[in-house]
Amino acid sequence: MRWMENLSDTQYAYLLLIPVFVLLGVVALYPLLRTFELSLYAVSTDLTSTSFVGIDNYVGLFTGEKNRYLPGGTTFLPSSFEFTSLLNSALVITIIFAVVSVLFETLIGLGQALILDQDFYGRRWVRAAIIIPWAVPIVIQGMIFFLMFNSNVGFATPPLADLGLLAPTNTLNDTASATFIIIVADIWKTSAFMALLILAGLQSIDRGLYDVAKVAGATKWQQFKLITFPLILPTIGVAVLFRSVQAMRVYGIIDTVSSCAVVPSLSCMVVATFNTREGTSAAIAFVTAAIIGLVVMGIIVWQGEDAI
């Protein structure tokens, strides 16, 4: 082991990073490259051989030619701008899910964070209660909402159907209703995560600033508007981007509550096609990765060196 002691910092650093390189290389980098490679090939009509087709799979995806391989009436891009065809588009529904759920998670998370930022008796228990949904396995989260809206035992469908929010029958097989339920389920589970990220921002604010504001005669609302909010805005920004990236991966909750044919998220489409239409599946996977890559670039550019 003597040789290890005399390595320079740089040599030692790279030596210790070998396990990370190997693991990430095998499980992340190789599959990523390979996915891209696969996306350039197509299976022959008799499903026995593959041939190089260049970017045909991508072209096919965006022209709608590949839509026939997708389950249900799903399209990749929306076929028109009507509500139902928007919801049938894998790309649009994934973005709708990400935007709506992250928006509400941010608002609710902010509310929860503001409460957890206070000192009160039993704070520890309230915090634990708020965190618990975040720790619930996705399959159980899915089961909870499946049971809540199931046509046999679900008690929650009739009242919400009365309000016109859900289809009264066959709720979980109705794209709009199922999407609504899945978004609610995600908000339930993930708001706490946002709350904790925002709480970190809140707690880094110098308490002395509030004393200054109080002396200056600011009301609570003014204190929030003029001090708290501007100071946590960068934190919220990063948290929103981070959560959006995660939300774009949505799969498990859809699979449990409803089905991939009803709520066709991008990840769903990858899973639904990868056994039969490898090239198409890989192309969808790579487009998903590329969209997320763009968001990540946004984070990195925004955060710069601080991101690390």
Next chain:
Amino acid sequence: MAGVKLEHVTKRYDDQGEIVTAVDDMNLDIDHGEFICFVGPSGCGKSTTMETIAGLTIPSEGEVYIGDREVTNLPPKDRGIAMVFQNIALFPHMDVYDNISFGLRLRDYPQDEIDRRVERASEIVQLEGMLDRMPDEMSGGQRQRVAIARAIVREPDVFLMDEPLANLDAKLKVHMRTELQRLHKELDTTIIYVTHDQEEAMTLSDRIAVLNSGSLQQIDPPLTCYNEPDNLFVAGFIGSPSMNFVSGTVSENTIETPNFSLAFDPATVEGLGVGDEVTIGIRPEDIYPGELRSEIRDPSSLISARVDILEPMGDEIFAYMLLDESETSMDQEQTTNNQLLMSIEPDSDIREEEDIEVAIDRRNVHIFDSATGEALVHKLEPVDTGAGAAGSEAESDD
């Protein structure tokens, strides 16, 4: 029997593309049993030099020897050294016993041997009965003693101490200083001690190694460094308060400074001629009020000055004097030539703003080459012309 020897040790860092030389061609020969202090301002390379001895840093060039072994590339654990750190560096998750015995346990010493050694070490540093405490339950001084015990217990050939007293308060520092001296006597091992505090170095060490910008300035016993500094840096660094420096020009039989002249025979110093730029160094305790001039063995002529500020220290008073009253600028260059610091008896009746005359003991005046900073002479020869010369000086003394 282990001394420490550094041969041409150089350490360069690559700091974001910029090469920084932390230690520059360091040569040192430290005998067994010596107490050596590395002193110097922060960033002078003293800690890096110590790290190359410890093995925490591998030098870019040169060799390190401990005893007869070349250890340049040996890991720290195989060098037979123990180290006490500035931030004390006790493992906060272990109690005192575990901290002290850490190194022994790593080396698989038998339990009874470990117990025996820990007991003895804790006796030496007076920590008996505290072995089950956690570091955060102890005072700074106690923690420092644990760190020292952790070093002692290994019975190393060489002790390395990196500013071990820096984080202690002043009173404790003085106390620990005497403890360290006692320890050195008791253990008879080589101790290398890094400090930025020249007073600590003066009181503790057999020899002081003065470092500046990565290179060794002087290594000598404390009094030699004090009385015969090799260069301007050592002269300024050793001694508190610092030596006064006045720049001047050599003339026929004096050194002319902007505000006074000092009788001086250039012929007494080899290689020095009329017109050379020199720096005169005078310690504050070698300047006397004019009325004591008769008691100085080899006094200079009287120099008139105005007392600017008095700092009573109890056993002495520091008198900051301005030589040129018209000059009020605080510009650094001017101040050096214009200001003199004198250390006087506490019962002196000098007042601030008072105009006085002072005399310098020529026997303790140091002359440095202004260009190189090298010391030229530490003791001015008495000037033969005697009263005559003194008179001529007095003329220029307006």
Next chain:
Amino acid sequence: MATTTQEPEDSDGPLARWTQGAIQNPERVYRALFYAAMVFFLVTTLFPFYWLAVLAVTPEGNLLAGSFLPTVNLFGVSGTFPLPVPKGFNPAAFVTVFEQVPFHLYMLNSFALAVTTTVIVLFVASLAGYVFGRLRFPGRALLMLGILAISYFPPAAFVIPLFQAFAGNEAITIPFTSIPLFTPPRLLNTPGSMVLPFSALFMPLSIFILTTFYGQIPDGLEDAARVEGTTRLGALFRVIMPLSAPGVATASVLTFIAVYNEYFFSSIMATSPEAAKWSPIVGGILSYQTQYTTQFNLMAAASIVGVLPVVILVIVAQERIVSGLTSGALKE
């Protein structure tokens, strides 16, 4: 506010007094708002668990009969009670869940996968956390950025090649060539096919958490350990890691929960939801949904049993979770 329905005796009624006080002292309004919001959040987060409990204790025969929202008749006014209540009481479902399918084995699989992943992640992330937290070297920022970027990619982008490789049918080739490297063993339905992707997926978060914690250990302690007799690597595992126990605990808890919660690879890599084939709780819960389609009480009971470990973990280790998510995840 129940008091408002009472006839106010005079202008100084309770409501009027409260309003008066609120105007004079806005703190009281904020206080009231604060508690209202807190109760709202508590109810919305905990209600779904209550619903599971209601279903689980309702006897199977009563499940489909009538509504869980009973009609109540209060003082002559009849209406729907706004909370679901059990239709009868029979906790036997909590026993039946383990009989009908070996749910405990699924949970055991989940535990085994989570623990294995956590150990691997901690070891590898410790080395990386040490490197990023304590060493300065060229390429550091770029490498951290790379790891960050990989952690953002969706699992879907990795799953196709991994599934093919774990099927073990054909040799792995270097991408964009047909040069074969080796034929992997068949890993589908074994822990390997899940532990590997889990480790890669959840490692970046642990790396960032441990980087933060390891970076905070004073240099002196590492130097002291090395002078005292550890190797460089020894100093990491004997001093830096134990000293960063809170950070290590945080990374462990988060990794464990992440694996326990994982759905994507858990459902795809265990191709048949059988406990003997290493299917974790995803398989266990789903087998109720697909095989015993009407035994909703069992689905609910299984969900409660499955969620208990993480609920306990959250209550016990909430400080660690909070610090981990706030220190590590924000960086990520």
